[in-house]
Amino acid sequence: MTAVTAAPLGTAARTSTRPVRLVLGAIGTCLVAWLMGNTFLALSYYPGWFFDSRVLMAVVGIIAGLGGAALLFYCVNVFVEALPQRFSQGLIPYAYVLPALALIALMLVYPTVQTINYSFANDDSTAYVGLDAYRAIFTDGEFWLSITNNVLWLVVVPTLTVIIGIAVALFADRLSAKGENVAKSLIFLPMAISFVAASTIWGIQMYSADADVGLLNAIVTAFGGQAQDWIRVDTARLNSFLMMVILVWMQAGFAMVLLSGAIKGVPEETLEAARIDGANERQVFFRVIIPQIKGTIITVAITVIILVLKVFDIVYVLLNGQARTNVIAVLFYQELFTFQRAGIASAIVVVLLLLVTPVLVYQVRQYRKEGVR
């Protein structure tokens, strides 16, 4: 620890290497990395060492992860700063960025490449079969059905979520402080519900075919209508829309929280100025408020779009994609695990990947445009 207190004086202008700290830092880095790796492996190979106690394992996991990471960064820092300054200034950023990038590379970049690779291979990924998998999915009606459903989800859910989010944020703004809090909390509540629990609620207590149990049928029959098994009615993709309602219900709160923050950030003077110039409330909203919260609207829309693209749980839990409700993510799951066709499953994900590419390009462009400081 004495080294730490001595460090500040030395870092100001120094060109020489300090071998002791260099070696200590290097050894420390390796040691900590080795310890961390082995602790995590031990957690999975030898649960018995931790008395099979889940809580203990979680605690060890957190300590090893957090403490390990902190120590690792510290040792790397000692190592790099012991180098001559012109090296250390150049190296430190990479040392800080590397762990995060390594994880991203391992979890997302490598699998993406590998999946594209698998998509040209056969069902157990042992031999290449060229474009067979793509030929198979493009001639499969179920695939096109899933794509159209995904497109429907993509158009409907983000739009509705943003509109409802803005509406709620605007209305809530006019309530008393206490009323606003209560209203917002209630609308946000579904966000904390899991897709599975939400599907339970809606599938049974709202959409149930039994008019005695499901609210929708109870209302319909009360007005003299005929009870239906709503979730299986595929006329005009009605059941898909019913499932979208669930997602909108869950995400509106998230949209509202962010949009409400943005609306409150709109300077009051701009509204006043517009009103003095004779704009009505409608014009104030569309010409003054909306342009100023555009950034947040896009953030919310993109977050929801990302979520919708991989929508899985609701469709899977309610009907497992039957009755023409299938979507890409569920189709992928069925191919990979039910039918054990890795090649086709991979090809489906590659198509999904192509679908998100425009969003990806837009995001990167936007970032480039904003410019960095």
Added chain:
Amino acid sequence: MVVLVILWSVPTLSLLMNSFRGRDAVVSSGWWTALLNPFGQDWTLDNYVGVLQGSDMAIGFLNTIVVAVPATILPVMFAAFAAYAFTFMHFPAKEALFAVIIGVMVVPIQVSFQPMLNLLGPNGIGISGQFVAVWLLHTGFGMPLCVYILRNYMATLPYSVVESAKIDGASHFQTFWLLVAPMAMPAMAAFATLQFLWVWNDLLIAKLFLRPSNTTVIVQLQQLLGTQGQGVELLTAGAFLSMTLPLVVFFSLQRFFVRGLTAGSVKG
């Protein structure tokens, strides 16, 4: 507004109602009968007792906590260092690397299932099925968004503070721990909230990468829903209990949420 709020609360209310009603009542009559005729009902706590005493689900809850807490904290830790470097340091390839992170944010996690099942499974390093595998996956999947949010937030912090710390001779490590990390707390809390909600409510990763004895309550609920019949009455109580912890987390970290998430994006 009132109508909207009521509309939004109805489904949750229905869950709450049914979770306190006996099995026969749930199957034969709507949850709203309990609301219209609260005294004619045989209210019961059996469902909750069943959930907490029936050994499986109680363990499921414990498992979910064991999965969710490290999977929330670890990405924040790693991402914070990266975000610091992306905000306050200059290095070649910085722009390109950050663009990669933004791009990867959109990649659907499905791409990684098959390669990861191979890598973590018996043919690879054999940790699939254990908690560690799921921590690793959630940490990796949450990382891009976390770096992004933290960088956006850190970019709004006064650069002069970091500059003056540097002039005073503080190392980057000290600047990070003593200055930037505490100042970036709102963004960390906001991301932690989101990540916790996602990890807690995740079905796919838990289903694929945890063996049955380690599985989470969400997977158990899904399996209950699939069986129809046996244990249906536990479903509502279990679902309601599974909501409580995320809600507590959200409402306790709520004040950081908006500030942490929208910094940098508001200027549009």
